[in-house]
Amino acid sequence: MELIQAILALYRERGGWFLGLLWDHFLLSGQAILLSGSIGLLLGIFIAQRPRLAPAVMGVCNVLYTIPAISLLGILIPFTGIGNKTAVIALTIYGVMPMVRNTYVGLTTLDPDILEAAAGMGSTAMQTLLRVKLPMAAGVILAGVRNMVVMTVSVAGIASFVGAGGLGVSIYRGITIYDPAMTAAGSILIASLAVLLDFLLGRVEKHFKKYGS
Amino acid sequence: MAEPVIQFDRVCKSFDGHPVLRDFSLSVERGEFLTVIGRSGCGKTTALRLVNGLISADTGWVLVKGQDVAQADPVALRRGIGYTIQNVGLFPHMTVEKNIAYVPSLSKSPLWKGEERSRRAAELLQTVGLEPDLAGRYPRELSGGQRQRVGIARALAAQPDILLMDEPFGAVDEITRRQLQDEILRLHQERGITILFVTHDIEEALKLGTRVLVMEEGRATQFGPPSALLSSPATPFAAQLVRRSRDFAPRQ
Ligand SMILES: Nc1ncnc2c1ncn2[C@@H]1O[C@H](COP(=O)(O)OP(=O)(O)O)[C@@H](O)[C@H]1O
Numbered sequence: 269m270e271l272i273q274a275i276l277a278l279y280r281e282r283g284g285w286f287l288g289l290l291w292d293h294f295l296l297s298g299q300a301i302l303l304s305g306s307i308g309l310l311l312g313i314f315i316a317q318r319p320r321l322a323p324a325v326m327g328v329c330n331v332l333y334t335i336p337a338i339s340l341l342g343i344l345i346p347f348t349g350i351g352n353k354t355a356v357i358a359l360t361i362y363g364v365m366p367m368v369r370n371t372y373v374g375l376t377t378l379d380p381d382i383l384e385a386a387a388g389m390g391s392t393a394m395q396t397l398l399r400v401k402l403p404m405a406a407g408v409i410l411a412g413v414r415n416m417v418v419m420t421v422s423v424a425g426i427a428s429f430v431g432a433g434g435l436g437v438s439i440y441r442g443i444t445i446y447d448p449a450m451t452a453a454g455s456i457l458i459a460s461l462a463v464l465l466d467f468l469l470g471r472v473e474k475h476f477k478k479y480g481s
Numbered sequence: 482m483a484e485p486v487i488q489f490d491r492v493c494k495s496f497d498g499h500p501v502l503r504d505f506s507l508s509v510e511r512g513e514f515l516t517v518i519g520r521s522g523c524g525k526t527t528a529l530r531l532v533n534g535l536i537s538a539d540t541g542w543v544l545v546k547g548q549d550v551a552q553a554d555p556v557a558l559r560r561g562i563g564y565t566i567q568n569v570g571l572f573p574h575m576t577v578e579k580n581i582a583y584v585p586s587l588s589k590s591p592l593w594k595g596e597e598r599s600r601r602a603a604e605l606l607q608t609v610g611l612e613p614d615l616a617g618r619y620p621r622e623l624s625g626g627q628r629q630r631v632g633i634a635r636a637l638a639a640q641p642d643i644l645l646m647d648e649p650f651g652a653v654d655e656i657t658r659r660q661l662q663d664e665i666l667r668l669h670q671e672r673g674i675t676i677l678f679v680t681h682d683i684e685e686a687l688k689l690g691t692r693v694l695v696m697e698e699g700r701a702t703q704f705g706p707p708s709a710l711l712s713s714p715a716t717p718f719a720a721q722l723v724r725r726s727r728d729f730a731p732r733q
């Protein structure tokens with residue numbers, strides 16, 4: 269009870285500061301989301317066209333995915349220094365895996381009859397990809413986007429350990445000055461942002477799933 | 482004599498070491514309605530897919546309008562050949578209209594721009610016996626018979642002079658099947674297109690074909706007008722086929 273009151277008091281007194289952090293958090297994760305979204309999508313499309321490479325690429329992505337976030341940040345510091353850049357790189361590396369996996373699975377589990385029809389009617393490989401395969405895989409790919417977005421927003425919470433901005437700043441400060449309300453206040457905002465984005469993307473995904481198969 | 486539209490010349494095709502077509506030769510004349518009948522797995526679909534170059538012959542030649550399919554640009558070749566696959570294969574994410582307009586849209590045909598597209602799609606829907614107001618529906622909102630018809634409309638959109646149809650009326654009830662058969666007969670007469678029509682139903686093969694091809698284990702074992710198949714079946718399999726269908730009237 270006391271904790272909740274303390275959190276509410278923090279929001280009241282330092283509302284502007286939290287809003288600033290929330291905005292920074294949004295920008296930081298947004299950059300990583302755009303990067304891993306496009307890299308993962310392209311990589312997923314690439315290995316879907318060349319299935320022989322798929323196990324190797326997915327293997328590498330899986331390994332990167334299992335490195336604990338905090339140690340990935342630590343490993344990157346000597347190369348990219350501290351600050352937002354390192355955080356964005358680490359978050360991007362994480363986000364690529366769910367994107368590659370879902371894009372690959374989405375594109376390789378399509379109804380072969382429909383692909384036969386598309387090819388038989390004289391589609392070029394690019395036309396089949398853009399007009400048939402990607403739209404039909406959109407539901408599965410969007411599930412990957414959703415997964416990746418929620419994960420990126422939440423993992424971005426530890427980015428302040430390498431000097432990046434965002435709500436991690438309040439979490440980190442809460443820990444160092446032993447103020448649990450400060451840590452909780454930041455975490456609640458992260459969770460809310462993640463839940464909101466998850467909900468919005470869920471709506472989009474549902475729309476595409478309807479036509480997916 | 483006119484050059485055949487489609488010609489198979491001693492074609493052999495194997496999958497994983499199993500011969501599927503053996504020394505397969507065939508000549509299809511312009512405007513012919515050729516029905517192909519045979520047991521499941523005898524190579525009917527394989528023969529069709531050789532015509533539009535979805536697969537290529539191991540040995541021998543397949544010629545379409547005199548051109549070797551192996552040398553042709555597959556995309557250009559396929560856009561000139563209508564193709565309905567065994568399970569229709571409509572695009573689930575496109576409306577009926579977009580499905581029908583698919584081939585013209587691939588080649589960015591100016592005839593299918595804007596309102597023209599709706600008009601032409603509506604026209605084709607009527608051609609295959611459907612209400613034009615189905616244009617805005619998605620395939621999952623159609624019955625099996627309606628889907629088959631849309632598949633045919635889609636294959637006709639680019640006005641091909643060759644139509645490959647792989648068991649197109651397989652998944653519909655008997656009454657719808659009859660109706661579809663009559664539609665395709667009418668289309669054939671009106672448009673003078675060459676049709677290769679695969680079926681496993683002897684009644685259908687006799688009713689529709691100007692000529693019937695009987696296939697057995699990758700070989701063409703009998704090829705001639707339906708009346709000839711009925712009066713003098715060349716193999717025990719052909720005899721067995723026609724014994725069950727003596728009562729049906731063949732196409733004249
Ligand atoms: N792409 C393929 N890969 C391997 N085997 C195939 C392939 N296509 C067809 N076959 C085999 O070739 C044989 C003939 O197939 P198909 O031409 O589809 O027969 P039909 O259409 O007469 O039922 C079958 O045994 C089938 O399993």
Ligand SMILES: [Mg+2]
Nearest residue numbers: 525526567647
């Ligand atoms: Mg078949």
